Amino acid sequence: MTTDPSLVLRTYADAAHTAYETLTALDQLSGDGDFGDNLCEGLDRVTGALDTHPDEPPFAVAAAVFLDEVGGTSGPLIGLLFQELARAHAAAPGQDAWPTGIHEGLAAIQRVGEAEPGDRTMVDALVPARDALRSGAGTRETAQAALGGARSTAALRARRGRASYVGERAVGHPDPGALGVALLFWSRARADGQAPGELTDHLPDLPAEAPPN
Numbered sequence: 001m002t003t004d005p006s007l008v009l010r011t012y013a014d015a016a017h018t019a020y021e022t023l024t025a026l027d028q029l030s031g032d033g034d035f036g037d038n039l040c041e042g043l044d045r046v047t048g049a050l051d052t053h054p055d056e057p058p059f060a061v062a063a064a065v066f067l068d069e070v071g072g073t074s075g076p077l078i079g080l081l082f083q084e085l086a087r088a089h090a091a092a093p094g095q096d097a098w099p100t101g102i103h104e105g106l107a108a109i110q111r112v113g114e115a116e117p118g119d120r121t122m123v124d125a126l127v128p129a130r131d132a133l134r135s136g137a138g139t140r141e142t143a144q145a146a147l148g149g150a151r152s153t154a155a156l157r158a159r160r161g162r163a164s165y166v167g168e169r170a171v172g173h174p175d176p177g178a179l180g181v182a183l184l185f186w187s188r189a190r191a192d193g194q195a196p197g198e199l200t201d202h203l204p205d206l207p208a209e210a211p212p213n
Contacts, residue, residue: 002089002095003188003191003192004191005058005059005089006058008184008187008188008191009043009050009059011188013040013044014187015183015187015190016036016039016043016183018199018200018203019179019183019199020036020040021036022206023036023180024037025206026173026174026176034071035180038070038074039074041070042069045065045069045070046061046062049061058086059086060083062086063079063080063086064079066078067079067080074180076112077109078181080105080112081105081126081181081184083105084104085105087101088100089101098133098142098188099134102133103130103133103134106127109122109123110123120153120175120178121175122175122178122181123178124149124150124152124153124156125147125153125179125182125185126146127149128145128146128148129146129182138194139185139188139189140195142189143185143186143189146182146184147185147196147202149178149182150175150181150182151174151204152174153175153178154172154204156175173204179203179204183199186202
């Protein structure tokens with residue numbers, strides 16, 4: 001059996017709002033500062049669409065929203081992840097489709113974004129999560145792997161995306177995209193009753209002051 005996708009997405013929306021200030025501050029260090037807005041607004045649109053169309057496959061709804069309506073660099077990439085989760089759930093109803101969905105979603109993101117582990121992107125959270133799922137890890141352990149991958153980006157200098165142009169400015173703080181994706185796995189664990197602690201326990205301290213872009 002798999003955790004209810006609708007509950008995962010609704011929990012993810014709540015988690016994104018909890019982490020909003022952190023995601024925004026982190027993105028101000030290395031990007032346009034709009035990642036928190038894009039993630040929260042996108043997930044709010046997803047939950048609204050789920051309310052309006054409760055019989056539609058939840059991850060397919062989320063994919064359509066993020067691919068068609070969410071801006072920024074990360075929005076379409078998260079849409080690809082949702083798209084592959086939707087396909088995996090459709091192909092194996094009632095079964096745990098996350099190992100396949102995350103594997104294929106990661107592959108799609110890497111095809112489009114060309115990021116590799118160590119480039120300081122959402123890939124650094126997705127790879128350990130994929131590996132944990134492949135090994136048969138539960139929702140708690142998978143969330144811990146994703147969160148650990150996101151934390152590891154604090155030591156990395158970006159080699160992809162807009163963050164690659166700001167040099168060392170963001171080093172010491174995790175990548176907002178990696179953290180945002182890790183929240184998905186924390187949300188799945190929370191929906192499953194297996195969350196590794198409160199979300200606030202996993203959020204980094206806010207930068208004292210985000211330099212202007």
